[in-house]
Amino acid sequence: MTVSADPAVEVPWRRLDPRMVVVEPVRTLVKLLPVLIVVLITGSNNDPVRPWVTLGIGVLVVAAGVVRWRTTRYRITAERVELHSGWLRRQRRSVPRDRIRTVDLTASPLHRAFRLSVVAVRAADSGGEHRHGGLTLDAVSTAEAETLRRELLDRRAPQPGEAPIAGSDAARATEPTTGSGTGPVAESPAEELARLHWSWLRFAPLTFSSLAGVGAIAAAAFNVLNELGVSPTEVDGVDAAAERLAAAPLWLAVGLVGLALLVVAVVGSVLLFTERWWGYRLTREADGTLRVRRGLLTTRSLSVAEERLRGVGVHEPLLLRAGGGAQTRALSTGLGREAQGGVLQPPAPRAEAHRVAGAALRRLHPGTEADPTRTPLRPHPPAARRRRYTRALVPVLVLVAAAALVGRVWPGLAWIWPGTLVLVPLAALLAADRYRALGHALTPRYLVSRLGGLSRRTVALQRSGVIGWTIRQSPFQRRAGLVTLQAVTAAGEGGYRVLDLGAADAVALVDATTPGLLPPTRD
């Protein structure tokens, strides 16, 4: 392991924090704990081999930790961030600094005990050699992590050929000179855009991710019990309760189990919400990055370079919408699903979500007062409404017909098809709701669109962030004179659809959003 010879010429390599020599083995041992316990407990007590096996595993784990620390080096040069790691299988990762989009700091309770943080650097897809670029430093001291975050996201010396705020000609052409984030802004302190209100806890049970999280925890707990050889039915009381439940009438048993599940889900989701969003703050840092800080046990800090922001989305899954809530996400290049999905905010009241969406974008375009996601939208033509109904009802009617047929062939199953009739009004309601959501608008800076019933989202995409279009038309749409337009962008999901708008409107919208792009002559 040679450390660079001449620091005057080359930037010296740095090591991860020495405390990782302790943290890494502890982390591995915690993961191996169930196995170790099994090795120690099972078998006869006077077997002389078992303690040695355990000790051997321990020594190996510690040695691996030391080797990992010794062989991992990183450095930050003027152009790139480099990470070399591995002993037998060496890995070299290198990320150009001008492609860095987000810097993510995470500290698990173990890391926090040693004042360490994991730094995850994410870079944009460059379309070529470095797909899914990025690297992770696990871990450096928290102070060092903070310095790295600032250093890596510092855009005060823009690279040649890149516009400081919105890196495109279109943006420069359409917007007057904004205070491009170089001079006076740098000295101002961090500006707080949002912080946690504990009343938002009421939205915790309404998000699917919380429920899924509870399921995951339950599954993990069951696994651990299983691993330890404990069957839940052997625990005192559980078995007795199960027997009493089995003796009760069916409706009561189902009701009780349902109620128990509901209570577990609600309590679990509230706990998860607390762990995830404790101490939540959204700030605009002095260097012009948006920063989300949160977490009770594991603390997280996500920083988005503001000139990489291409827009925002306000998401309203059905349950959350029914409770009057919504959640705001950032659309940023290089920010896929893995980087916490660009979530800027916990589930919050709808008005607050729209306000934060607007606040997050405000510095991109100072002077625009209205929140773009609250722009009044143009509804889509009546043909789009008919399409929503046919698309919702036809599958349901097919299902009803199939159920009726099944009932005709096997009379024992004849009770199914009246039940499926319930789906018909539900589908109609969903169709009406989906049509109500449809809409689009073009503001001076944003293309705003909304769609979805079960999972509604309103997206405000920066016009200069549109890097292509697709227009699709199925035979049914062709008859109805509709098309589905997709604005392609480097941020978020990669493309955002405007569903079922009039064919002529679509062409006009493309032309207005990106003037001069369409072929000049038309029929």
Add this chain to the structure above:
Amino acid sequence: MQTGSTVPTALPLRPPAHRVDPRARSWWRLRGLGGAATVALPQLVVALVLGGPGWLWGTLVATVAAGLVYAAVVPGILFRIHRWEVTEEAVYTLSGWLVREWRIAPISRVQTVDTEHGPLQQLLGLASVTVTTASARGPVTIRGLATAHAQELARQLTETTQATPGDAT
């Protein structure tokens, strides 16, 4: 190349100017027949070896007939619909048979230009040119160009895009 508006577009949008190479029809035809063969052959094998049920011969005949009708009719339709154009501003394509799709990629946002020759395409002297932008949803592919033409187009596009600064996101 352009022979009036044979393409019934419901969009008030001029279709892209150029047609693909006429040999693309053979390519689509061969692909259609190949697809039909991969569905028909297992049926034939089962019917012959295991002496399968009578209806299997029926589906086999239907598969072959569908393949033949597709090969006879669809390539001509595809050839009339498929169009492309490269201007100073953008790359456009129009493709699809039942579902029509227009794709537009601004030249200033193009990141890579690739040419691709599949085995069938090589046989016919054809190639595809794919233009990628910074979005996974944004690639624009022009299929069924003559090889030399495709290479020349790719070279031109690469030159143009390299002259554009920035990382095109």
